Amino acid sequence: MGNVQAVAEAIAGEQSSGTFIALPNESVALRERSAARVEEVAEAPDEGNPSLPGSAGEGSPKTYRLTVSWPLANVGASLPNLLATVAGNLFELRQVAGLKLLDFSVPRAFADAYPGPGFGVAGTRRLSGVAEGPLIGTIIKPSVGLSVEETAELVEELCAGGIDFIKDDELQADGPSCPFDERARAVLEVIDRHAQRTGRQVMYAANLTGELDEMRRRHDLVQALGGNCVMLSLNSVGLTGFSAFRKHCSLPIHAHRNGWGYLGRSSDNGFSYLAWQKFWRIAGVDHMHVNGIRNKFWEDDDSVIASARACLTPMYQDRPLTVMPVFSSGQTVHQAHDTWRRLGSADLIHCAGGGIVAHPGGVSAGVEALRFAWDAARSGIPLETAARSSRSLAQALETFQ
Amino acid sequence: MGNVQAVAEAIAGEQSSGTFIALPNESVALRERSAARVEEVAEAPDEGNPSLPGSAGEGSPKTYRLTVSWPLANVGASLPNLLATVAGNLFELRQVAGLKLLDFSVPRAFADAYPGPGFGVAGTRRLSGVAEGPLIGTIIKPSVGLSVEETAELVEELCAGGIDFIKDDELQADGPSCPFDERARAVLEVIDRHAQRTGRQVMYAANLTGELDEMRRRHDLVQALGGNCVMLSLNSVGLTGFSAFRKHCSLPIHAHRNGWGYLGRSSDNGFSYLAWQKFWRIAGVDHMHVNGIRNKFWEDDDSVIASARACLTPMYQDRPLTVMPVFSSGQTVHQAHDTWRRLGSADLIHCAGGGIVAHPGGVSAGVEALRFAWDAARSGIPLETAARSSRSLAQALETFQ
Numbered sequence: 001m002g003n004v005q006a007v008a009e010a011i012a013g014e015q016s017s018g019t020f021i022a023l024p025n026e027s028v029a030l031r032e033r034s035a036a037r038v039e040e041v042a043e044a045p046d047e048g049n050p051s052l053p054g055s056a057g058e059g060s061p062k063t064y065r066l067t068v069s070w071p072l073a074n075v076g077a078s079l080p081n082l083l084a085t086v087a088g089n090l091f092e093l094r095q096v097a098g099l100k101l102l103d104f105s106v107p108r109a110f111a112d113a114y115p116g117p118g119f120g121v122a123g124t125r126r127l128s129g130v131a132e133g134p135l136i137g138t139i140i141k142p143s144v145g146l147s148v149e150e151t152a153e154l155v156e157e158l159c160a161g162g163i164d165f166i167k168d169d170e171l172q173a174d175g176p177s178c179p180f181d182e183r184a185r186a187v188l189e190v191i192d193r194h195a196q197r198t199g200r201q202v203m204y205a206a207n208l209t210g211e212l213d214e215m216r217r218r219h220d221l222v223q224a225l226g227g228n229c230v231m232l233s234l235n236s237v238g239l240t241g242f243s244a245f246r247k248h249c250s251l252p253i254h255a256h257r258n259g260w261g262y263l264g265r266s267s268d269n270g271f272s273y274l275a276w277q278k279f280w281r282i283a284g285v286d287h288m289h290v291n292g293i294r295n296k297f298w299e300d301d302d303s304v305i306a307s308a309r310a311c312l313t314p315m316y317q318d319r320p321l322t323v324m325p326v327f328s329s330g331q332t333v334h335q336a337h338d339t340w341r342r343l344g345s346a347d348l349i350h351c352a353g354g355g356i357v358a359h360p361g362g363v364s365a366g367v368e369a370l371r372f373a374w375d376a377a378r379s380g381i382p383l384e385t386a387a388r389s390s391r392s393l394a395q396a397l398e399t400f401q
Numbered sequence: 402m403g404n405v406q407a408v409a410e411a412i413a414g415e416q417s418s419g420t421f422i423a424l425p426n427e428s429v430a431l432r433e434r435s436a437a438r439v440e441e442v443a444e445a446p447d448e449g450n451p452s453l454p455g456s457a458g459e460g461s462p463k464t465y466r467l468t469v470s471w472p473l474a475n476v477g478a479s480l481p482n483l484l485a486t487v488a489g490n491l492f493e494l495r496q497v498a499g500l501k502l503l504d505f506s507v508p509r510a511f512a513d514a515y516p517g518p519g520f521g522v523a524g525t526r527r528l529s530g531v532a533e534g535p536l537i538g539t540i541i542k543p544s545v546g547l548s549v550e551e552t553a554e555l556v557e558e559l560c561a562g563g564i565d566f567i568k569d570d571e572l573q574a575d576g577p578s579c580p581f582d583e584r585a586r587a588v589l590e591v592i593d594r595h596a597q598r599t600g601r602q603v604m605y606a607a608n609l610t611g612e613l614d615e616m617r618r619r620h621d622l623v624q625a626l627g628g629n630c631v632m633l634s635l636n637s638v639g640l641t642g643f644s645a646f647r648k649h650c651s652l653p654i655h656a657h658r659n660g661w662g663y664l665g666r667s668s669d670n671g672f673s674y675l676a677w678q679k680f681w682r683i684a685g686v687d688h689m690h691v692n693g694i695r696n697k698f699w700e701d702d703d704s705v706i707a708s709a710r711a712c713l714t715p716m717y718q719d720r721p722l723t724v725m726p727v728f729s730s731g732q733t734v735h736q737a738h739d740t741w742r743r744l745g746s747a748d749l750i751h752c753a754g755g756g757i758v759a760h761p762g763g764v765s766a767g768v769e770a771l772r773f774a775w776d777a778a779r780s781g782i783p784l785e786t787a788a789r790s791s792r793s794l795a796q797a798l799e800t801f802q
Contacts, residue, residue, distance in 0.1 A: 015572065017543040021755035021801075025555065026543045033578065034546030049451065052666050054699025073578040074545045080610050080637035081574045084659050088571060088634070091662025092698035099662075142418040142427045144475045145435030154426065170489060171416065173482045177434065177474040209481050212613070212645035233489070236481035238639005240646075244613035258485050261492025261500075262664065262671040265453050269670070270663040297493035298455025329493075354422035400422075 004041055007095045008066050012036035015090050016074060034074055040067040049268050051097035061097035077113035079279055080239050082106065091269065098268025101275045106282075108316055114243070115284045116321045119252040121312075121347045124286060124324050127228045127252065129200035130164050133378060134346045136371045137165030137203075139328065139353035144171040148178055152186035154357070159194035159202050161364030162371070163356075165349050166191075168207035170233050170258045180208065180218055188225040205231035205254035205287075212241055216248045223251060234280060235259035246284040254326070255285035265298060273307040281311075281321045287349060289326045293338045296330030305342045312345060324349055331355050332400035333393060336373035337383055346378060361395050369396035405442055408496045409467050413437035416491050417475060435475055441468040450669050452498030462498035478514035480680055481640050483507065492670065499669025502676045507683075509717055515644070516685045517722045520653040522713075522748045525687060525725050528629045528653065530601035531565050534779060535747045537772050538566030538604075540729065540754035545572040549579055553587035555758070560595035560603050562765030563772070564757075566750050567592075569608035571634050571659045581609065581619055589626040606632035606655035606688075613642055617649045624652060635681055636660035647685040655727070656686035666699060674708040682712075682722045688750060690727045694739045697731030706743045713746060725750055732756050733801035734794060737774035738784055747779060762796050770797035 013019070016036035017026060046063040055061070075081050082104075091099050119127065128135055138158060140151055158166055166187075174180040184206050195201040208218035209232045219230055231254040234242065246253070263270045277288055290307040291299050307325065314320030325348045327339055332355035340346065352370055359366030369392040376386035376393075387394040414420070417437035418427060447464040456462070476482050483505075492500050520528065529536055539559060541552055559567055567588075575581040585607050596602040609619035610633045620631055632655040635643065647654070664671045678689055691708040692700050708726070715721030726749045728740055733756035741747065753771055760767030770793040777787035777794075788795040 017546040019542055019544065019755045021759045023542055023755060023759055025547070025551070025758070030543060030546040034543070052699065053668055054666070054701065071578075074572065074576045076574070076576045078575065078611050080612070080634065081572075081576070083637045084571050084574075084610065084634045084657075087636075087663065088659035089662070089698070091660065091666060092692075092700070093662075094697070094699045141420055141424055142431060142435070143420065145418040145431040146426070150426070170485050171475065171482075173477070173485075174479065175475045175477045175482070177472075209485065210479050210641070211481070212641055215641070233481065233485045235488075236484045236639075237641040238637075239642070240611070240613055240616070240638040241641025241643075242639070244642060244645060256485075258489035259492065261490070261494075262488065265455070265492060266667055266670050267454055269667050291493075296495070297490070298453065298495045299493070300455065354420045354424060357426070358422045358424055 004064050005038070008038040008041050008068070010093060010095050011066065011090050012038050012068050014093060015085055015088060016070060034071060036068050036070045038066065039069050047267050049098070052269060054094050055097040056094040057097055065102070072107055072109065077109040079110070079114065079243070079283055083239060083279065087271065100268060100270055100272060102272045103275050104278065108319070110282050111316050111319045111321065114282045115246055116282060116319065117284055117286045117323050118249065119286045120322055121324050124203070124252055127201070128164055128203040132346065134374055135164040135203065135349040136367060136374070137167065137349045137351040138163055138356045139167050139169050139351055140172065141169070141353040141357050143169035144175065144178070146178060148182045148186050151178060151183055152190050155187045155190045157363040158367065159190060161367040163202055163367045165203045165205070165351070167205035167231055167254060167351065170207060170209070170256045173207045173209045174214070180206070181221060184218070184222055184225060184227065188222070188227050192226055201228055203229045205229040207231045209233045209236050212244055215245050219249055219251065227251065229254055231256060233258050235263070239279065239283060242280070243283050252286040253284065254287040255280055255289065257289045261298070274310045277307070277310055278315065281315060281323055285323055287324045287326050289328060292327040292329045292331045293335040293342070294330070301338070301342065308343050308348065312347060326351060328353070333369050333373040333383065333396040334400060336370065337377040340374070340377040346374070350374070355400055358399070359392070359396055360399050361392050365392035365395065368392040405465050406439070409439040409442050409469070411494060411496050412467065412491050413439050413469050415494060416486055416489060417471060435472060437469050437471045439467065440470050448668050450499070453670060455495050456498040457495040458498055466503070473508055473510065478510040480511070480515065480644070480684055484640060484680065488672065501669060501671055501673060503673045504676050505679065509720070511683050512717050512720045512722065515683045516647055517683060517720065518685055518687045518724050519650070520687045521723055522725050525604070525653055528602070529565055529604040533747065535775055536565040536604065536750040537768055537775070538568065538750045538752040539564055539757045540568050540570050540752055541573065542570070542754040542758050544570035545576065545579070547579060549583045549587050552579060552584055553591050555764070556588045556591045558764040559768065560591060562768040564603055564768045566604045566606070566752070568606035568632055568655060568752065571608060571610070571657045574608045574610045575615070581607070582622060585619070585623055585626060585628065589623070589628050593627055602629055604630045606630040608632045610634045610637050613645055616646050620650055620652065628652065630655055632657060634659050636664070640680065640684060643681070643684050653687040654685065655688040656681055656690065658690045662699070674704070675711045678708070678711055679716065682716060682724055686724055688725045688727050690729060693728040693730045693732045694736040694743070695731070702739070702743065709744050709749065713748060727752060729754070734770050734774040734784070734797040735801060737771065738778040741775070741778040747775070751775070756801055759800070760793070760797055761800055762793055766793035766796065769793040
């Protein structure tokens with residue numbers, strides 16, 4: 001532990017008052033008021049991965065869990081500067097074979113300085129008119145390539161089929177082949193027509209990712225058209241752009257995490273989702289993507305459920321900042337039961353793209369089947385049993401293996 | 402190559418019109434207008450690293466270099482949406498054992514849509530009054546912990562010592578113990594006083610990283626005080642926030658890359674610097690950090706030099722968008738010769754923090770020694786030879802081993 005203590009001190013030093021050499025003006029008083037402090041170093045299970053490039057250590061690396069604290073007076077209640085402090089140069093230290101930010105906690109000052117979610121679970125339920133159970137959602141598919149008219153036609157089918165939530169794909173923002181303004185007008189006209197029929201407005205997360213002035217203008221357009229949600233890609237926008245938009249925004253923000261793979265897939269580098277989602281909840285997202293049970297991507301179910309739980313776990317007792325987890329990626333009727341069983345909550349959006357649109361009975365049957373699967377799950381009825389009394393569910397079970 | 406071709410197609414599909422299942426509305430015409438195209442798959446040297454978690458492949462992974470192209474009509478000339486397209490969900494595909502974005506090129510439409518660097522090399526030389534050779538720079542050290550008055554005192558010493566460039570540390574933005582406004586006022590007063598004496602204004606990169614309104618206001622303050630540079634942490638601010646700030650900004654932007662480790666250190670995940678820096682050059686930074694020769698971090702010299710070359714390599718013939726590379730991290734007089742020899746250019750900022758402030762003869766001797774080392778390098782005089790005619794350089798050679 002001698003060596004690891006020194007490494008921990010190097011990390012704390014690099015991210016506060018230290019550098020590679022002792023400085024004449026680094027007084028004891030200065031260190032006392034500004035140095036980061038190593039609170040704990042504990043050995044942790046090692047996965048046997050090799051060192052990242054440039055590591056100075058020899059032999060097989062070991063894994064430790066470090067706890068480091070910083071004076072708030074260094075940073076202030078600023079998320080961009082918090083990020084530079086807890087997730088800045090430290091990843092580049094040669095003293096470490098790899099470094100992953102597992103979690104952090106920050107004083108209440110951060111919750112006071114930022115708006116947090118404007119809608120969260122309750123506001124999303126209110127605006128979408130879904131009082132209980134998950135919001136049954138879908139992604140417009142194909143992700144990209146549909147014209148404005150084709151998009152509106154698909155939305156027509158989805159609304160007629162009783163969907164709760166529709167989102168643009170993150171690849172579809174304002175490309176010349178399906179411009180944002182025209183798409184928003186066409187889609188929201190369809191949604192409004194169905195809302196007048198049903199008394200309940202489908203929630204449409206319009207992907208307004210872009211430059212700040214565009215995002216603000218698109219938000220205003222969506223709002224003027226009676227829309228009830230906007231979507232953006234967090235890693236494309238970044239913290240400062242997000243907060244500037246958040247100030248302007250009066251609709252729920254559906255936060256897409258595309259690019260999460262480069263931040264969180266490695267066991268030895270980057271962020272845990274637990275840590276990462278906290279930045280965005282403080283900043284004020286309302287829905288956070290968490291991948292899905294038996295998804296088409298790399299992530300295992302334990303990790304997905306841990307992420308969803310994190311979204312629903314209060315950050316401060318009087319300021320929970322909880323957000324609605326969004327399950328998606330290769331989702332079909334097959335995942336409803338396990339999602340319910342493992343999460344123990346239906347405060348979520350369950351998005352199936354192909355899992356709804358590719359239903360052999362059509363979009364309407366696709367929506368019905370997924371909703372029926374959830375009803376069965378929440379009533380403790382096995383999927384196969386439920387399928388006996390639902391043709392759409394039986395077809396879905398057969399189609400989506 | 403059969404399997405790898407299928408994986409390449411899965412990547413192209415995931416990032417354009419495909420999903421995990423064939424869709425009824427994914428017509429041939431739609432695919433033709435919107436599908437990403439696999440241009441080339443070529444086997445590449447493999448480093449023998451294990452798969453990232455969740456990879457579906459068996460046995461030892463192989464490495465391939467893929468070239469994929471997208472229709473501009475999907476994305477539009479939008480950097481945030483370009484990022485979601487070329488660096489979005491694809492990192493999460495279980496079909497890959499790891500994925501790294503090595504390079505990209507985009508049509509001139511991007512250079513037309515974004516301002517690019519407002520100053521670059523020529524503008525930086527003009528404003529700093531350094532017509533040739535590197536800007537000899539330093540980081541205020543200790544990084545954090547100095548009061549406003551102590552910071553101004555150090556800047557006084559640095560200006561008296563003939564420094565060309567001073568930057569805040571990325572940990573020092575607007576923390577309560579050294580608030581931005583007071584620091585900027587105190588530092589720029591010192592710099593102005595010396596400018597009146599010498600006729601040349603030291604360039605001070607004031608770290609205004611924060612929320613957009615804060616950044617704009619701080620920019621205006623710096624400008625009103627006669628300052629000639631601002632600094633921000635790219636990964637804290639993000640693309641959208643950066644572009645919103647860039648529109649407002651009329652000073653050179655010193656771009657800090659802290660957090661680069663989580664994006665680029667892994668061989669198998671994330672970004673190459675070559676690809677990453679292009680986003681920011683199009684968006685409009687002026688100085689980009691590239692680490693330094695024999696730095697205190699993990700990166701080897703080949704990688705550092707490749708990064709610096711990338712910054713100086715034109716992106717479009719008539720719109721080069723070149724920026725000034727910033728060498729830093731554990732830099733002393735020992736790195737001048739190799740930096741010059743390997744880069745073949747002195748269009749750079751060479752920042753030594755401890756390597757100047759910790760000089761036993763004081764700050765002034767520290768600046769003098771580093772400048773003298775560079776003069777020697779550019780004149781083809783070996784460091785040891787040069788040290789015979791410079792006490793400050795001789796002392797530096799001894800102090801910084």
